[in-house]
Amino acid sequence: MNAGVAMSGLLAVEVPYWATAIIKMGVIALVIPTAALVLGYVFLMKIMSFMQSRLGPMEAGPYGTLQLLADGLKFLQKEDIFPEKADRTVFALAPLVVLVSTFLIYVVIPTGPDAVVAQLDVGIFYALAVSSLSVVGILMAGWASANKYALMGGLRAAGQLIAYELPLVLAVMGVVIQAGTLDLQKIVTAQATGEIFGWDGIGNPFILTQFVGFFIFLVAVQAELTQPPFDMPVAESEIVGGYQVEYTGFRFLFFFMGEFGTAFAFAALAAVMFLGGWALPWGDLEHWAFNIVGPVIMLVKVMAVAALIFWFRFTYPRLREDQLQRLAWKFLIPLSLLNIVVTGVFKVIL
Amino acid sequence: MTAVGADRRQQLAYVATQAADARLNVEIETEGMTLNIGPQHPATHGTLRLVARLDGEQVVEAEPIMGYMHRGYEKLAEVRTYPQVTTLINRIDWLGSFANEVPFILAAEKLMEVEAPPRAQWIRTVLFELSRIANITLFLGDMAVQLGAITPVFMAFRDREFVLNQIEAVTGGRFHPNFDRIGGVKDDLPKGWIEDTKQAMEKIRDFCDEFEDLVLGNEIFQSRSRGIGIVPPAIGLSYGLSGANIRASGVDWDLRRDGHEALVYDQLDWKVWTHPDGDSFARYWVRLQETREATHMVDQLLDGLPAGPIMAKVPRIIKVPAGEAYAATENPLGEMGYYIVSKGDLVPFRVKIRSASFSNISITPWLLKGVYVPDIITILASLYFILGDIDR
Numbered sequence: 072m073n074a075g076v077a078m079s080g081l082l083a084v085e086v087p088y089w090a091t092a093i094i095k096m097g098v099i100a101l102v103i104p105t106a107a108l109v110l111g112y113v114f115l116m117k118i119m120s121f122m123q124s125r126l127g128p129m130e131a132g133p134y135g136t137l138q139l140l141a142d143g144l145k146f147l148q149k150e151d152i153f154p155e156k157a158d159r160t161v162f163a164l165a166p167l168v169v170l171v172s173t174f175l176i177y178v179v180i181p182t183g184p185d186a187v188v189a190q191l192d193v194g195i196f197y198a199l200a201v202s203s204l205s206v207v208g209i210l211m212a213g214w215a216s217a218n219k220y221a222l223m224g225g226l227r228a229a230g231q232l233i234a235y236e237l238p239l240v241l242a243v244m245g246v247v248i249q250a251g252t253l254d255l256q257k258i259v260t261a262q263a264t265g266e267i268f269g270w271d272g273i274g275n276p277f278i279l280t281q282f283v284g285f286f287i288f289l290v291a292v293q294a295e296l297t298q299p300p301f302d303m304p305v306a307e308s309e310i311v312g313g314y315q316v317e318y319t320g321f322r323f324l325f326f327f328m329g330e331f332g333t334a335f336a337f338a339a340l341a342a343v344m345f346l347g348g349w350a351l352p353w354g355d356l357e358h359w360a361f362n363i364v365g366p367v368i369m370l371v372k373v374m375a376v377a378a379l380i381f382w383f384r385f386t387y388p389r390l391r392e393d394q395l396q397r398l399a400w401k402f403l404i405p406l407s408l409l410n411i412v413v414t415g416v417f418k419v420i421l
Numbered sequence: 422m423t424a425v426g427a428d429r430r431q432q433l434a435y436v437a438t439q440a441a442d443a444r445l446n447v448e449i450e451t452e453g454m455t456l457n458i459g460p461q462h463p464a465t466h467g468t469l470r471l472v473a474r475l476d477g478e479q480v481v482e483a484e485p486i487m488g489y490m491h492r493g494y495e496k497l498a499e500v501r502t503y504p505q506v507t508t509l510i511n512r513i514d515w516l517g518s519f520a521n522e523v524p525f526i527l528a529a530e531k532l533m534e535v536e537a538p539p540r541a542q543w544i545r546t547v548l549f550e551l552s553r554i555a556n557i558t559l560f561l562g563d564m565a566v567q568l569g570a571i572t573p574v575f576m577a578f579r580d581r582e583f584v585l586n587q588i589e590a591v592t593g594g595r596f597h598p599n600f601d602r603i604g605g606v607k608d609d610l611p612k613g614w615i616e617d618t619k620q621a622m623e624k625i626r627d628f629c630d631e632f633e634d635l636v637l638g639n640e641i642f643q644s645r646s647r648g649i650g651i652v653p654p655a656i657g658l659s660y661g662l663s664g665a666n667i668r669a670s671g672v673d674w675d676l677r678r679d680g681h682e683a684l685v686y687d688q689l690d691w692k693v694w695t696h697p698d699g700d701s702f703a704r705y706w707v708r709l710q711e712t713r714e715a716t717h718m719v720d721q722l723l724d725g726l727p728a729g730p731i732m733a734k735v736p737r738i739i740k741v742p743a744g745e746a747y748a749a750t751e752n753p754l755g756e757m758g759y760y761i762v763s764k765g766d767l768v769p770f771r772v773k774i775r776s777a778s779f780s781n782i783s784i785t786p787w788l789l790k791g792v793y794v795p796d797i798i799t800i801l802a803s804l805y806f807i808l809g810d811i812d813r
Contacts, residue, residue: 123575219456223478223794299569300641308464308567309798388641389569391795392478 168208183365224313274352467808664755
């Protein structure tokens, strides 16, 4: 579906191609900082504080809602410091690479029948592929910092992210087999119009049949985001922040935005693939009103998944690097392969 | 795991170290990396420096370098009168301050041949145990945060507050009470304090139950701490480990029971906790049990508090007769002792402070061989040192 046509249908005016492109860029450029701000404020600052018998920020704005804006402004004012022996070009580029990989994921996330930047036939494949680009940025940051802690952090991140790409992709395979497509829009449609043993009251959100895949996906996402219990690459009590250790000011802000933006993106992917995405199982999916209701439905689901992701983060201690690899290769990958086999068998016989 | 298994494990670690050493520059010409952990590093919660030679992420050799926070207390004590010294030595182990004063006062009392009246001794023991709780609750949260779990440390700070409030209600100081005097204690307990303290002890017991579930019961915590940093009893004793560190290796030795100082532990019904494993998990477990045991001890002490004066007859200006005396008590971190040499002056001639953390940390070069970098943090956290207690 051409988004330009859809947009014009919605606004009842003809929008030229370049204008839709600019609108899309503007939306993406707005969505990512907003997503990072919302997750950072709601979970990192408030929910975490309540779990730890604290109040969190209370001064900047009502209930501290503007705290992250204030922090962002503070970061912008800081001096842009390069370590003396750093590889300056690579050091400066690394946060951008991480942030770009975050931006690219958002391109395919659907929030309505037409409210999507680009509807790709290989949507989920594309999203997982570009999300792993951030490894390159992290390795660059770790290497270019000319710092031993940063180097260890970068290497740990590389090992960890590569090990967890595999279960992440394999966990998604079950959904792909069931929906019969890689296209995220069609996965949403398949869930909304599906039926559970002949009953189509709530469609067929894949979390009911792919709960193993959902579990593996969440664990792998946790490792991709380098959050506890898999935060060895940044482990502040061991290697003092890892690859981030030499970054200050707005470059550090990029890493921060990248981290929370990616968390939001992965939560959105999980919502699309397992919780039914923007659609409701009732009503006409092609109706234009879903372009307005869809983002709201998505936001609710994304926040639910993000709450799960961050709950793990605040609860668990950190695994050791070798224990993490063992978990990935000896438990998650066999489990996800088994899941694929079972899904395939059911697909054939049902 | 038995002590025999522990020996075997350390032997294997040693072999691995030798192999790593041999490999370093000869065979595949990989270059070892020297990692300087500290003096500014979050895991040392103070200024301990650890120079670790690494092969990949495996430690070939690690050496702690102390003295970045040396404040010269032994020398400073020589120019202060006896009552003034307690203000100073409060700052050695800053988490359980009152416990620092007691052995010094006991040593001075030995020289002066005065004995505190029973009520003073009971109050002393209550505060001693309260400062133990204040100290170790923080350890229980701190080790979890070193292993990456951020929430327990906030809970530890929250519940430690109840104990600090009780200490403050008696002494006026939350961190540095300066309450112990030669011949007794400064003041009597305020009204209603006993009831409040019993309630606080109830909360600490809840805290211990919660942590037994939340931290000790966590699979990741167990897999990170079990079998890591095993101290065989003989090695531990030869390095002079004391306190919970040696009790976690199965050595049943506690100065509260086995010492000879004038505190009232012999009149209480309590138990010395030991653990046969000697690993980081065992050290955490023993400290958790000791905290709970301490709350029961405080309850018993408050029930049996005798009436009477809180101060023995001592002259207004304290001159300690010439002589030498040593007193040691089971402090939160381990054995802490003061050796005082007096020439009959207003000030001590020489004071030697035996602090627990200094000995506890000296085992690290032996212990850290062959472990991985994250395990350095686990081992350091489980040995539980206070920088002020190392450097004095």
